[in-house]
Amino acid sequence: MAIHLYLDEQLIQQISEGDFSNPDADNYNGTDGEIKDRQIFVANEQTTLAAPIDDVQTNIELTEPRFADAEYIVIGTEQMQILSGGGTINLTVRRSVANTVAASYAADAPVYSGYDYTGLVVDPIDEFETDESVWYKLALTQAELDAATQSAPLNIGAKAHNQTISFWRRCTVLLGTPVQNKIDIKLRLTGTENPVL
Numbered sequence: 001m002a003i004h005l006y007l008d009e010q011l012i013q014q015i016s017e018g019d020f021s022n023p024d025a026d027n028y029n030g031t032d033g034e035i036k037d038r039q040i041f042v043a044n045e046q047t048t049l050a051a052p053i054d055d056v057q058t059n060i061e062l063t064e065p066r067f068a069d070a071e072y073i074v075i076g077t078e079q080m081q082i083l084s085g086g087g088t089i090n091l092t093v094r095r096s097v098a099n100t101v102a103a104s105y106a107a108d109a110p111v112y113s114g115y116d117y118t119g120l121v122v123d124p125i126d127e128f129e130t131d132e133s134v135w136y137k138l139a140l141t142q143a144e145l146d147a148a149t150q151s152a153p154l155n156i157g158a159k160a161h162n163q164t165i166s167f168w169r170r171c172t173v174l175l176g177t178p179v180q181n182k183i184d185i186k187l188r189l190t191g192t193e194n195p196v197l
Contacts, residue, residue, distance in 0.1 A: 002071070002113035003159070005122075005187055006041040011164065015040070015187065020127075025183040026171065033175035037142055040187070042120070042156065043164040045113040049075070050089065055102040062089045062111060072097065072114030072195055074161055075105050079114050079196060098197055112161045120191035122167060123153040128184045136185060137170040145170045161196050 007013040007024065016022040028034045050061040060080075069086035072079055073093070078100045085091040095102045124136035138154035139145045145168055148154075159165050171182065 002045040002067075002115050002193070003117055003120075003189065003191075004043065004045065005189060006043060007038070009039075009041055009164075009166075011041060011043050011046070020183055020186075023183045024169070024185070024187055028171070028173040028177075028182060030173055030177035031175075033173055033177065035170060035172045037145060037168055037170045039142070039166050039168050041164055041166045042159060042189070044115065044159075044161050047111050049105055049107050049109045049111060052105060052107050054104045056095070058083075058093055058095060060091050060093060062091065063108075065089050066111075067091070067113065074112045074114045074196055075109055076103055078102055098195075110162070114161055114196045115193045116158070116160050116196055117191045117193060118158045120156045120159060120189065121153050122156060123188045123190070124151055124169070125186045125188050126184060127186055132182070133185055135171050135173060135182070137172070139168050139170075142168045144168075 005015040015024050026036055045066050047062050047064040047066045050063045053060050065088050067082055069082050071082050079097040080093040080095055081097050083092045083094055124133040126133040133151040137145050137148035137150055139148045156167055
């Protein structure tokens, strides 16, 4: 999927998927027990144009390599399909996909992965040894964490390609727990990916 979890609203600190190179980790006082809340952000893969383009140009330059060949992207209201250059900053695209209208775009215009999502669910999964996913509660708002069920998945619903949404997680490390840095709980995000039409 072309959607990711981030630790910051600026969408710079992506939570790693499939490994623990950049997990949702924190230091905890396991001796006395500690509770920490964190807001987590959900957004499509995205970057910006590195240079302006006109309404007929099919070679575009990105500020960061974010997309794969055959993937759909959206700039403004125009959809494009990547014909070549996936994995680089220099793409060749097919313009005006799905009857959208080609236009000119300025440098720094946002470029989004061209998919909307429905049925998004976040689920805390403990990957190693003892299952400590019961330490996690998930909720759409921080206030709702108090009533949330431990280790239960959270339905966050639908998300448009250019929308950033967020949810909250609470990690409760119990008194007398021999842990100071918890890194092995993965937040698994699942849902249905739909091309923007």
